[in-house]
Amino acid sequence: MRVTFGEFALDLDSRQLLGRSGEIHLVPKAFELLKALIENRPKALGKRELQERLWPDTFVAESNLAILVSELRAAMGDSARRPRFIRTLHGFGYSFIADAVETSDRRSRDSSGSLCWVVWHRRQFRLAHGQNVIGRDPSAAVLLDLPSVSRRHAQIVVEIAGATLQDLGSKNGTLLRGQRVTSASALQDGDKIQVGSVTLTFRARTPGSTQTQT
Numbered sequence: 001m002r003v004t005f006g007e008f009a010l011d012l013d014s015r016q017l018l019g020r021s022g023e024i025h026l027v028p029k030a031f032e033l034l035k036a037l038i039e040n041r042p043k044a045l046g047k048r049e050l051q052e053r054l055w056p057d058t059f060v061a062e063s064n065l066a067i068l069v070s071e072l073r074a075a076m077g078d079s080a081r082r083p084r085f086i087r088t089l090h091g092f093g094y095s096f097i098a099d100a101v102e103t104s105d106r107r108s109r110d111s112s113g114s115l116c117w118v119v120w121h122r123r124q125f126r127l128a129h130g131q132n133v134i135g136r137d138p139s140a141a142v143l144l145d146l147p148s149v150s151r152r153h154a155q156i157v158v159e160i161a162g163a164t165l166q167d168l169g170s171k172n173g174t175l176l177r178g179q180r181v182t183s184a185s186a187l188q189d190g191d192k193i194q195v196g197s198v199t200l201t202f203r204a205r206t207p208g209s210t211q212t213q214t
Contacts, residue, residue: 005100022123037096044095119201132156148196163187172196
């Protein structure tokens with residue numbers, strides 16, 4: 001299950017908060033806090049209820065909860081004074097106030113058991129079974145918010161038989177292994193994909209592989 005809000009997506013299966021540039025690191029307690037607030041939206045959750053959920057059978061100072069909220073806001077660029085996502089109810093607790101959409105996230109768990117992703121610097125973008133758009137569009141699976149990248153620049157289609165790369169009529173073109181992509185082209189593990197000024201590395205593995213994700 002994936003919950004999308006603003007420019008972010010919370011993947012409940014992989015326990016990831018995803019933003020425009022890939023995964024945003026959250027400590028486990030911060031992830032659980034965000035999950036609780038989103039699942040109970042728009043209901044406000046009291047501080048005691050949240051403390052019992054996050055630290056069951058353990059006494060912790062109330063400041064610990066406030067610190068987690070601050071970490072979440074910092075991670076999402078939110079503000080306590082002008083909140084977009086998390087609102088403080090002074091003397092009570094917190095609520096999630098943004099519009100959110102729940103979707104069934106069929107990641108590459110098809111019957112072949114394949115797993116595909118692309119890497120840009122230290123960022124990893126997991127690819128779902130089916131179409132995965134690369135571009136500046138906020139809904140893109142591989143979101144690259146750069147001037148040289150078109151809104152819907154290219155796409156990777158993941159199927160049981162393998163993955164293919166297609167250019168979507170981009171302004172600056174798409175290169176695979178140094179060659180311009182003019183039709184659907186098969187992808188192999190380790191392939192270099194150039195999208196505008198960005199070079200991505202396509203990675204793929206199957207169950208039983210000892211390959212390290214890099």
